[in-house]
Amino acid sequence: MKRVVIxxxxxxxxxxxxxxxxxxxxxxxxxxxxxxxxxxxxGYRSPLTGIVPRPELKGTLSRRQxxxxxxxxxxxxxxxxxxxxxxxIDMDYLENNETGILYGNDSSSKAVIESHEICVEKKDTTLLxxxxxxxxxxxxxxxxxxxxxxxxxxxxxxxAACSSGSHTIGLGTMFIRLGLQDMIVCGGAQETNxxxxxxxxxxxxxxxxxxxxxxxxxxxxxxxxGLVPSGGAATLILEEYEHAMKRGATIYGExxxxxxxxxxxxxxxxxxxxxxxxxxxxxxxxxxKPSDIDxxxxxxxxxxxxxxxxxxxxxxxxxxxxxxxxxxxxxxGHECWMAGASEIVYTLLMMKHSFIAPNINLEEPDDISKxxxxxxxxLDKKLDICLSNSFGFGGTNSALILKKI
Amino acid sequence: xxxxxxxxxxxxxxxxxxxxxADALKDEAFLKEDLGIDSLDFxxxxxxxxxxxxxxxxxxxxxxxxxxxxxYDYIEGRIKAT
Numbered sequence: 001m002k003r004v005v006i007x008x009x010x011x012x013x014x015x016x017x018x019x020x021x022x023x024x025x026x027x028x029x030x031x032x033x034x035x036x037x038x039x040x041x042x043g044y045r046s047p048l049t050g051i052v053p054r055p056e057l058k059g060t061l062s063r064r065q066x067x068x069x070x071x072x073x074x075x076x077x078x079x080x081x082x083x084x085x086x087x088x089i090d091m092d093y094l095e096n097n098e099t100g101i102l103y104g105n106d107s108s109s110k111a112v113i114e115s116h117e118i119c120v121e122k123k124d125t126t127l128l129x130x131x132x133x134x135x136x137x138x139x140x141x142x143x144x145x146x147x148x149x150x151x152x153x154x155x156x157x158x159x160a161a162c163s164s165g166s167h168t169i170g171l172g173t174m175f176i177r178l179g180l181q182d183m184i185v186c187g188g189a190q191e192t193n194x195x196x197x198x199x200x201x202x203x204x205x206x207x208x209x210x211x212x213x214x215x216x217x218x219x220x221x222x223x224x225x226g227l228v229p230s231g232g233a234a235t236l237i238l239e240e241y242e243h244a245m246k247r248g249a250t251i252y253g254e255x256x257x258x259x260x261x262x263x264x265x266x267x268x269x270x271x272x273x274x275x276x277x278x279x280x281x282x283x284x285x286x287x288x289k290p291s292d293i294d295x296x297x298x299x300x301x302x303x304x305x306x307x308x309x310x311x312x313x314x315x316x317x318x319x320x321x322x323x324x325x326x327x328x329x330x331x332x333g334h335e336c337w338m339a340g341a342s343e344i345v346y347t348l349l350m351m352k353h354s355f356i357a358p359n360i361n362l363e364e365p366d367d368i369s370k371x372x373x374x375x376x377x378x379l380d381k382k383l384d385i386c387l388s389n390s391f392g393f394g395g396t397n398s399a400l401i402l403k404k405i
Numbered sequence: 406x407x408x409x410x411x412x413x414x415x416x417x418x419x420x421x422x423x424x425x426x427a428d429a430l431k432d433e434a435f436l437k438e439d440l441g442i443d444s445l446d447f448x449x450x451x452x453x454x455x456x457x458x459x460x461x462x463x464x465x466x467x468x469x470x471x472x473x474x475x476x477y478d479y480i481e482g483r484i485k486a487t
């Protein structure tokens with residue numbers, strides 16, 4: 001089996017719109033959460049959200065390219081532009097070498113809802129414009145980016161709720177391991193407009209700590225009251241190891257383990273058993289023991305039930321080793337379809353710069369999470385092997401293990 | 406609305422919304438070959454015509470519209486007919 005490494009990263013998020021800004025935020029424990037008044041007006045329980053700036057692409061992309069891109073597609077474009085540049089890949093390379101794309105996305109609500117509103121008003125589908133269909137489909141990110149970057153390899157979107165981005169990297173790893181592709185653009189994108197999260201807000205899953213936005217997302221804390229939705233996009237360039245070496249590419253790390261599982265149970269409640277199975281499979285895939293892991297980037301979103309189940313699973317596998325754990329979602333909020341990819345970017349930055357980003361707002365762990373070694377303040381520490389968890393609605397679980405080389 | 410006013414509105418939305426180069430907007434210019442307007446762009450032209458002139462383009466009436474001048478003629482004809 002071939003080895004798979006990451007040779008480029010890019011990110012556009014509420015804690016920074018490039019890798020350096022994000023590294024600084026992670027180290028400083030800076031939170032990107034704020035208030036969106038439009039949500040209150042629309043009927044949300046909570047106006048809290050990650051505040052993600054919209055990129056200005058006029059002058060960068062043609063009209064045709066821009067009008068087919070929805071919000072999450074714009075984020076994915078700028079993150080991918082950064083990642084390709086970081087990997088030393090230009091359009092000349094892409095036109096002459098087969099490159100694939102596997103990207104996580106699980107909604108494009110705004111485009112769908114706005115099309116509906118036009119039809120209700122005008123009673124004529126010909127007035128929707130030519131971009132509506134390309135913005136509305138779940139595969140909007142991969143169809144747009146493959147066109148813009150002239151990609152000719154594997155081309156599809158992975159929709160797996162809040163583990164979409166992570167599964168994308170796991171599946172990209174499988175394609176490269178099997179020798180089917182030398183390079184794949186992987187990542188995850190998440191829209192942040194107020195139309196996209198109303199039904200999730202309706203589940204009473206979001207924090208309502210509106211008087212303290214910066215303290216609203218508090219994974220593992222006893223007084224957490226829900227997650228804060230967020231978004232943006234993160235892109236990683238996955239590459240076959242020998243191919244990367246021949247190019248003289250800079251290698252952030254190797255993907256040595258991918259584990260997946262499905263709970264086969266409740267549609268929204270997580271499972272400690274399913275979570276543990278994904279982690280165990282990732283360890284087995286990497287040929288490692290739990291004691292080999294230097295750091296766990298937890299999925300923990302700041303929901304009462306979700307964090308507890310993950311804490312149980314982590315404690316069962318890693319409790320004896322007091323493995324350092326943190327969830328970066330206290331800073332970023334829950335980046336949903338993007339989270340599994342962005343948290344690999346966060347973890348790679350921690351590995352590269354030898355620190356553990358803090359699990360901010362952890363003031364008092366609950367009865368289960370007090371068993372874990374949760375890093376509440378930034379810790380300078382050399383990291384060689386790290387695990388990242390992602391879990392989603394429907395019980396879809398993914399765990400990835402990264403190794404510094 | 407006279408011919409010059411129609412030309413001004415059409416040219417303006419071709420430049421602003423369809424992003425056609427202003428220098429290319431000559432009466433004899435072919436919509437497809439010279440201005441680069443493809444079938445997807447035409448879908449957007451239907452939308453901007455409705456926004457600017459208040460009527461919808463009927464595709465069957467556009468089959469003989471090949472040049473910009475013919476497009477002005479078509480718009481002018483539709484306005485006069487209402």
